[in-house]
Amino acid sequence: MKGGHSTLTLNERIFNLKFDNRREITECKGTYNITKPFIHSLNSSQNRLIASLGTGRYRKYSPISKTHCKGDAYLSLTRRMIVRVLRDPLLIQMELKRMDISKILKEIGLKCSLNFISKQKGKLPIYNSIPSTEKTLVCLNKLKVIFPFLKPDIFLRK
Numbered sequence: 513m514k515g516g517h518s519t520l521t522l523n524e525r526i527f528n529l530k531f532d533n534r535r536e537i538t539e540c541k542g543t544y545n546i547t548k549p550f551i552h553s554l555n556s557s558q559n560r561l562i563a564s565l566g567t568g569r570y571r572k573y574s575p576i577s578k579t580h581c582k583g584d585a586y587l588s589l590t591r592r593m594i595v596r597v598l599r600d601p602l603l604i605q606m607e608l609k610r611m612d613i614s615k616i617l618k619e620i621g622l623k624c625s626l627n628f629i630s631k632q633k634g635k636l637p638i639y640n641s642i643p644s645t646e647k648t649l650v651c652l653n654k655l656k657v658i659f660p661f662l663k664p665d666i667f668l669r670k
Contacts (some may be wrong), residue, residue: 621650644669
């Protein structure tokens with residue numbers, strides 16, 4: 513302003529361009545939409561709910577981002593379900609002790625303490641609960657090698 517040097521200050525900003533269904537689309541023109549506010553907030557809530565139904569039910573590695581998660585949440589779910597199935601002698605046609613289950617899990621690639629196996633004793637397995645990610649499929653395929661009669665499809669989400 514007084515004839516001296518001026519320096520350009522650069523700011524870094526992130527803009528979210530995903531449509532969040534807070535406004536009603538009235539007209540589509542090429543790559544952008546003309547919108548207007550909803551008359552009632554209930555209409556906005558309904559549209560947001562309908563839009564969320566089409567999104568994926570799970571992420572590739574974990575239900576939450578890696579910054580908030582220690583380890584892989586789907587692998588710990590897989591560990592729990594495998595332990596619960598191995599604790600049931602009717603499903604695997606034999607009775608296994610805690611040490612046997614621990615050795616099987618070690619062969620599969622899942623670390624597990626004996627106390628963890630004991631805590632799963634009274635709990636029933638939840639079938640069709642494990643998402644089919646790369647890591648969970650590897651573990652279930654290794655389990656199939658050890659127990660050929662046990663189908664991995666009973667674990668996987670449909």
